[in-house]
Amino acid sequence: MPTVALHHETVRLKTPLVTAFGDVRERDLLLFELTGADGVTGRGECAPLTAYDGVPLEVAVEALAVYASILQGFDDDTPGMRMLDACRDAADIPVALAAVDLALWDRAGRRAGRSVASLITDDALDAVPVNATIGAHDRAGAATAAAAARDAGYGCIKLKVGVGDDAGRVAAVRAAAGPEMLLRLDANGAWDVEQAVATIDALSPAGLELVEEPVHGVEGLRAVRERVAVRIAMDETAEDIGALIAGGADAVCLKISRCGGISGLLAQAALVQQGGAEVYLASTFDGPLGIAAAVHVAAALRVQAACGLATLEHLDLDVPPELAVRAGSIRVPTGGGLLGEL
Template structure:
């Protein structure tokens, strides 16, 4: 198996301010494998250190070691190769690139999109939310109005970063009652702060859900017991695993954090077994990561809007060129063989 590794950097059109810091660019690696019979598969490793604590250079070093394993595949199956890479370095963000590349090659070989390899009847489009990153009221309202005009049925607003109440109220006025408002605090608050903030933010109208208002199983459960709003888990999954989903109404799953398509599907099964609802998002991944998450969501028939409409936040876009197009608030699932 031939292996190629390429560093890629995507710059955001506008810096995104979150409770864990400001994101201005996304560094990642693209992994390309070519099998002995000439089939090519591509994958992506997209750590986001302020979010998941994993430095890009650590992922690059793991991928270099994986390349040696893949180059000497000795006829091993995809799962066997993934296990061999895991023995070298058990790093989900790096393993995701290998898993995606192997799935991509499998789809190309079969002449079918990956979602059709995962289930017999996948969705042909997945509902997605628009992300409102602006931290001032006027810009947030303008972005929200544009999202509503484009057909999005859900907007997600980052909170825990400033004048949340006024900004969320401005967004709500801009989109009207027909568009759901979701909040994402990225674990910014303590339990008491979260309860007070959610009560204030919900006073002006309904909230679809609040992602990661606090971090930790006990903390999420405590908030959930005290507020009349659905609570979703995100970053806590990385620390405690998907079994922690019993402390939330919904769980946000991510391909990079899970370690690829195979691992995300296993996490989704566990989440659903606990009675929580699973949905899929990205950490501002590139086209390959978004496509992989989209195929997962299509195969899982996810009903909650997913956080996958983020490629347009990069300079130069790339969503249309990659065939990842949002229409009326839904991201169309690629129909070609493999990921894209």
């Protein structure tokens, strides 16, 4: 009979991140540990961000308590998907289900002495390209951050927009980063269709890789996409599975927490690819286990676009060396489970 432990940690951001959906100053990380009768422990993580995913911390904690009681009724030989489905039937809270899913994958990898990426496919990438993220700095601050990203070897910068002085900050980032840097904008649904079209047209001379979630909703995204030359990516709207194949975007940003873990993200990635759109991954400023899970999945899917996974450096915690960003990429942890611990 498995045993379950839950630990709560609040981690502050070194500098608040200002976005169109609100300021992010700290992150609540719920560590979920599942230990089998064989003594092997799998670890998962729940990182609710209420302003983004609408799930309050107390709701996530309550769901994890329900899951713990359910999981303790199974044995070590129960298939992981059966255990996950039982938890989902009791409380369908994706950000909380992600903790269970990650723990099951981590435990499976540790038992097999293999990385999670290698459990998914035999042809995973060795490293995943990642982007630097710049929040709502003023022009000088944005330029400084862009120059630092350039010097650190990043090939792509994501700049939060829809928060004021977009034109000035985009120009400052482009000037500091240089002409070769890919520049991605993320509006977090700040605009309506007309605002999005006008703003994207005005900013496009800076050379944009894509604009992520300029508006919310698949119809709005489709309307913007039809009227601008820049590629449009879907993020928050991707919560609606039907929207994934509705032709509303050129690319879709998927996140471990919103997909309910690795298993859910793999399923949604298949839908995205079925619709002909590109897949890339990002975090909601998750902790180390959430980032590790996303790195394994991105590697298994052989994602070529830069992923928004270089976010641990924004948190006031020690970054595991396995997840350090080097020359704009994160190497896939080897060994057993999510972080290569045998």
